[in-house]
Amino acid sequence: MSVIVAKDLVIDFPIYGSTGSRSFKKILMNAATGGALAKDAGERVVVRALDHVSFELKEGDRVGLVGHNGSGKSTLLRVLTGVYEPASGYLEVRGRVTSMLSITLGMDMEATGLENIYLRAQIMGLRRKQIDAMIDEIAEFSGIGEYLNLPMRTYSSGMSMRLAFAISTSIDADIILMDEWLSVGDADFMEKASLRMDNMVKNARIVVLASHNHDLIKKQCNKIITLEHGKVVSVQ
Amino acid sequence: MLSQRFKFALQDVIVGLSHYHIWLLLAWQDTKQRYRRSVIGPFWITISTGIMVALMGPLYGALFKQPVGPYLQYLVVSMVIWTFISGFIIESCNAFIAAEEYIKQIKLPLSVHLLRVLTKNLITLLHNLLIVFLVLVFFPPENFWGLVLMPLGVFLVFGNLLWIGLILAILCARFRDIPLIVTNLVQACFFLSPIIWKVEMLGRNRFMADFNPIYHFMEILRAPLLGNSSATLSWMVSGALLLFGSVLTLLVFSRFRSRIAYWV
Numbered sequence: 001m002s003v004i005v006a007k008d009l010v011i012d013f014p015i016y017g018s019t020g021s022r023s024f025k026k027i028l029m030n031a032a033t034g035g036a037l038a039k040d041a042g043e044r045v046v047v048r049a050l051d052h053v054s055f056e057l058k059e060g061d062r063v064g065l066v067g068h069n070g071s072g073k074s075t076l077l078r079v080l081t082g083v084y085e086p087a088s089g090y091l092e093v094r095g096r097v098t099s100m101l102s103i104t105l106g107m108d109m110e111a112t113g114l115e116n117i118y119l120r121a122q123i124m125g126l127r128r129k130q131i132d133a134m135i136d137e138i139a140e141f142s143g144i145g146e147y148l149n150l151p152m153r154t155y156s157s158g159m160s161m162r163l164a165f166a167i168s169t170s171i172d173a174d175i176i177l178m179d180e181w182l183s184v185g186d187a188d189f190m191e192k193a194s195l196r197m198d199n200m201v202k203n204a205r206i207v208v209l210a211s212h213n214h215d216l217i218k219k220q221c222n223k224i225i226t227l228e229h230g231k232v233v234s235v236q
Numbered sequence: 237m238l239s240q241r242f243k244f245a246l247q248d249v250i251v252g253l254s255h256y257h258i259w260l261l262l263a264w265q266d267t268k269q270r271y272r273r274s275v276i277g278p279f280w281i282t283i284s285t286g287i288m289v290a291l292m293g294p295l296y297g298a299l300f301k302q303p304v305g306p307y308l309q310y311l312v313v314s315m316v317i318w319t320f321i322s323g324f325i326i327e328s329c330n331a332f333i334a335a336e337e338y339i340k341q342i343k344l345p346l347s348v349h350l351l352r353v354l355t356k357n358l359i360t361l362l363h364n365l366l367i368v369f370l371v372l373v374f375f376p377p378e379n380f381w382g383l384v385l386m387p388l389g390v391f392l393v394f395g396n397l398l399w400i401g402l403i404l405a406i407l408c409a410r411f412r413d414i415p416l417i418v419t420n421l422v423q424a425c426f427f428l429s430p431i432i433w434k435v436e437m438l439g440r441n442r443f444m445a446d447f448n449p450i451y452h453f454m455e456i457l458r459a460p461l462l463g464n465s466s467a468t469l470s471w472m473v474s475g476a477l478l479l480f481g482s483v484l485t486l487l488v489f490s491r492f493r494s495r496i497a498y499w500v
Binding site: 013099128 | 342494
């Protein structure tokens with residue numbers, strides 16, 4: 001059964017600012033002068049980020065999105081998250097989407113590590129009670145130790161990322177969307193982290209991973225979608 | 237097509253309201269972040285309002301030739317309500333713009349970001365109520381029976397603020413000049429509305445206040461705290477605006493909801 005169906009997805013980004021069409025003045029002038037003074041206000045500049053993209057994903061699919069910078073990988077991930085609604089086309093996603101596009105979203109440098117576990121996990125959709133049950137495991141995995149009671153701004157960047165990683169990977173995901181494989185910390189931690197990632201990915205129904213690392217894609221994915229200039233060039 | 241969009245817009249608001257744990261969390265975090273490492277924290281809000289009113293009270297009381305007690309009582313209640321209304325309206329302009337990171341990364345109802353702003357201003361209001369309480373203890377109003385209608389007044393004002401905030405948040409995400417216009421208008425409203433002056437001072441020109449929705453919103457919250465009953469006109473205007481404004485805002489939201497992620 002297909003879990004994600006995309007048909008002829010088109011995403012256009014309006015570009016504001018460059019032409020000044022976002023300014024209220026331009027629109028007013030345009031209305032007042034019938035378009036003579038500020039012609040560009042009416043002509044929107046758009047960038048077509050995805051151009052008639054179609055694919056179907058089934059249970060168990062591990063999808064690698066490959067393509068050059070600006071080929072539409074990240075945009076496609078955001079469309080699947082439900083952030084960007086397509087200008088035209090059809091998209092159906094049956095299941096709960098866990099977005100790993102930014103694993104630090106919701107975290108606050110001034111808050112303590114412990115507070116941040118609650119912040120981040122609640123943003124990911126968990127409730128306080130569920131987090132209470134997970135907190136020891138997260139604390140132990142992250143290896144932050146006594147620093148958990150200190151504000152996150154006192155952490156090294158590696159420590160912050162370890163904490164963000166530990167929280168983000170501790171939830172049961174159904175459909176996982178990732179922009180680049182998550183790998184953080186020093187050698188020891190990376191080994192632990194890699195096991196945890198494999199585990200999370202194994203338990204998910206669908207994983208969509210955008211990456212430039214071909215070896216990784218070959219290792220992790222059973223389906224590769226290649227994008228070029230917003231178009232799907234091949235599905236293998 | 238429109239009915240489908242309308243359904244999504246309505247759903248956004250209803251699901252947004254039910255995500256109370258998210259907007260309560262974010263609003264609380266906003267407040268904490270602002271006052272972190274400060275010894276008395278958000279009570280600075282209380283102190284600054286207290287000082288302002290203590291300084292303004294005698295001066296404007298003398299200017300307007302008002303007895304000190306009742307005028308101070310009027311000024312405190314007015315300023316606290318105005319701080320809430322104006323603070324929310326100004327901040328709601330940035331509700332979506334400031335939440336860009338969230339809007340672009342995860343799927344949340346957009347109304348969550350507006351409710352976060354409302355809650356943040358509500359937290360400020362609760363701190364300021366301490367002063368209202370103090371003043372009411374020292375200068376108690378003659379009767380409290382007007383408070384019976386307070387819940388209805390709160391409902392009407394919050395409802396109105398929500399639609400005003402939502403339509404502003406949408407327009408401001410698209411046109412970045414509007415937040416600046418709104419800030420100026422709100423400042424003008426402070427002088428144009430009966431906040432430091434009383435509506436009775438207008439005498440025969442009372443219509444100037446009657447055409448001002450801000451006056452009616454203030455009045456249905458203020459009058460019960462001062463021991464008066466709000467004018468029927470204020471109730472009617474607030475109710476009618478709530479109805480008309482909510483429909484208008486929902487239509488605008490239906491039309492542009494899916495575009496907001498592209499605008500921020």
